[in-house]
Amino acid sequence: MGVKLEVFRMLLYLSxxxxxxxxxxxxxxxxxxxxxxxxxxxxxxxAERRREMREFKERLRKMHEEKVLRASRD
Structure with a gap:
Protein backbone atom coordinates (compact mmCIF):
# COMPACT_ATOMS: atom_id res chain seq x y z
CA MET A 1 0.00 0.00 0.00
CA GLY A 2 2.83 2.41 0.80
CA VAL A 3 4.48 2.35 -2.63
CA LYS A 4 1.17 2.72 -4.48
CA LEU A 5 0.20 5.65 -2.28
CA GLU A 6 3.54 7.36 -2.86
CA VAL A 7 3.26 6.85 -6.63
CA PHE A 8 -0.26 8.31 -6.57
CA ARG A 9 0.90 11.30 -4.53
CA MET A 10 3.86 11.90 -6.84
CA LEU A 11 1.59 11.78 -9.90
CA LEU A 12 -0.79 14.19 -8.23
CA TYR A 13 2.01 16.58 -7.25
CA LEU A 14 3.50 16.55 -10.76
CA SER A 15 0.25 16.61 -12.72
CA ALA A 47 -5.67 60.14 -36.38
CA GLU A 48 -7.94 61.39 -33.57
CA ARG A 49 -5.66 60.05 -30.84
CA ARG A 50 -2.58 61.53 -32.51
CA ARG A 51 -4.30 64.94 -32.74
CA GLU A 52 -5.32 64.81 -29.07
CA MET A 53 -1.77 63.85 -28.09
CA ARG A 54 -0.30 66.76 -30.08
CA GLU A 55 -2.72 69.19 -28.41
CA PHE A 56 -1.88 67.79 -24.98
CA LYS A 57 1.87 68.11 -25.61
CA GLU A 58 1.37 71.67 -26.80
CA ARG A 59 -0.56 72.58 -23.64
CA LEU A 60 2.15 71.04 -21.46
CA ARG A 61 4.86 72.91 -23.37
CA LYS A 62 3.01 76.22 -22.91
CA MET A 63 2.46 75.57 -19.22
CA HIS A 64 6.15 74.80 -18.78
CA GLU A 65 7.19 77.95 -20.65
CA GLU A 66 4.87 80.09 -18.51
CA LYS A 67 6.26 78.52 -15.36
CA VAL A 68 9.83 79.22 -16.47
CA LEU A 69 8.95 82.84 -17.35
CA ARG A 70 7.30 83.40 -13.96
CA ALA A 71 10.32 81.90 -12.20
CA SER A 72 12.72 84.09 -14.16
CA ARG A 73 10.76 87.26 -13.26
CA ASP A 74 10.88 86.57 -9.54
Whole structure:
Protein backbone atom coordinates (compact mmCIF):
# COMPACT_ATOMS: atom_id res chain seq x y z
CA MET A 1 0.00 0.00 0.00
CA GLY A 2 2.83 2.41 0.80
CA VAL A 3 4.48 2.35 -2.63
CA LYS A 4 1.17 2.72 -4.48
CA LEU A 5 0.20 5.65 -2.28
CA GLU A 6 3.54 7.36 -2.86
CA VAL A 7 3.26 6.85 -6.63
CA PHE A 8 -0.26 8.31 -6.57
CA ARG A 9 0.90 11.30 -4.53
CA MET A 10 3.86 11.90 -6.84
CA LEU A 11 1.59 11.78 -9.90
CA LEU A 12 -0.79 14.19 -8.23
CA TYR A 13 2.01 16.58 -7.25
CA LEU A 14 3.50 16.55 -10.76
CA SER A 15 0.25 16.61 -12.72
CA UNK A 16 -0.99 19.88 -11.23
CA UNK A 17 1.91 22.15 -12.33
CA UNK A 18 2.22 20.38 -15.69
CA UNK A 19 -1.51 20.80 -16.32
CA UNK A 20 -1.44 24.47 -15.30
CA UNK A 21 1.54 25.08 -17.59
CA UNK A 22 -0.22 23.34 -20.47
CA UNK A 23 -3.48 25.28 -19.96
CA UNK A 24 -1.80 28.66 -19.61
CA UNK A 25 0.24 28.16 -22.79
CA UNK A 26 -2.69 27.41 -25.05
CA UNK A 27 -2.83 29.79 -28.01
CA UNK A 28 -6.57 30.37 -27.60
CA UNK A 29 -6.11 31.36 -23.95
CA UNK A 30 -3.26 33.70 -24.88
CA UNK A 31 -5.26 35.36 -27.66
CA UNK A 32 -8.38 35.66 -25.57
CA UNK A 33 -6.89 37.16 -22.43
CA UNK A 34 -3.44 38.58 -22.99
CA UNK A 35 -3.78 40.10 -26.45
CA UNK A 36 -7.24 41.50 -25.71
CA UNK A 37 -5.96 43.12 -22.50
CA UNK A 38 -2.96 44.59 -24.34
CA UNK A 39 -5.29 46.13 -26.92
CA UNK A 40 -7.37 47.67 -24.12
CA UNK A 41 -4.30 49.25 -22.53
CA UNK A 42 -2.60 50.25 -25.80
CA UNK A 43 -5.35 50.84 -28.38
CA UNK A 44 -4.43 50.95 -32.06
CA UNK A 45 -3.17 54.30 -33.30
CA UNK A 46 -5.60 56.55 -35.16
CA ALA A 47 -5.67 60.14 -36.38
CA GLU A 48 -7.94 61.39 -33.57
CA ARG A 49 -5.66 60.05 -30.84
CA ARG A 50 -2.58 61.53 -32.51
CA ARG A 51 -4.30 64.94 -32.74
CA GLU A 52 -5.32 64.81 -29.07
CA MET A 53 -1.77 63.85 -28.09
CA ARG A 54 -0.30 66.76 -30.08
CA GLU A 55 -2.72 69.19 -28.41
CA PHE A 56 -1.88 67.79 -24.98
CA LYS A 57 1.87 68.11 -25.61
CA GLU A 58 1.37 71.67 -26.80
CA ARG A 59 -0.56 72.58 -23.64
CA LEU A 60 2.15 71.04 -21.46
CA ARG A 61 4.86 72.91 -23.37
CA LYS A 62 3.01 76.22 -22.91
CA MET A 63 2.46 75.57 -19.22
CA HIS A 64 6.15 74.80 -18.78
CA GLU A 65 7.19 77.95 -20.65
CA GLU A 66 4.87 80.09 -18.51
CA LYS A 67 6.26 78.52 -15.36
CA VAL A 68 9.83 79.22 -16.47
CA LEU A 69 8.95 82.84 -17.35
CA ARG A 70 7.30 83.40 -13.96
CA ALA A 71 10.32 81.90 -12.20
CA SER A 72 12.72 84.09 -14.16
CA ARG A 73 10.76 87.26 -13.26
CA ASP A 74 10.88 86.57 -9.54
Missing amino acids: FPVTMFWVSNQAAYFEEHVVRRKREIFPPDD
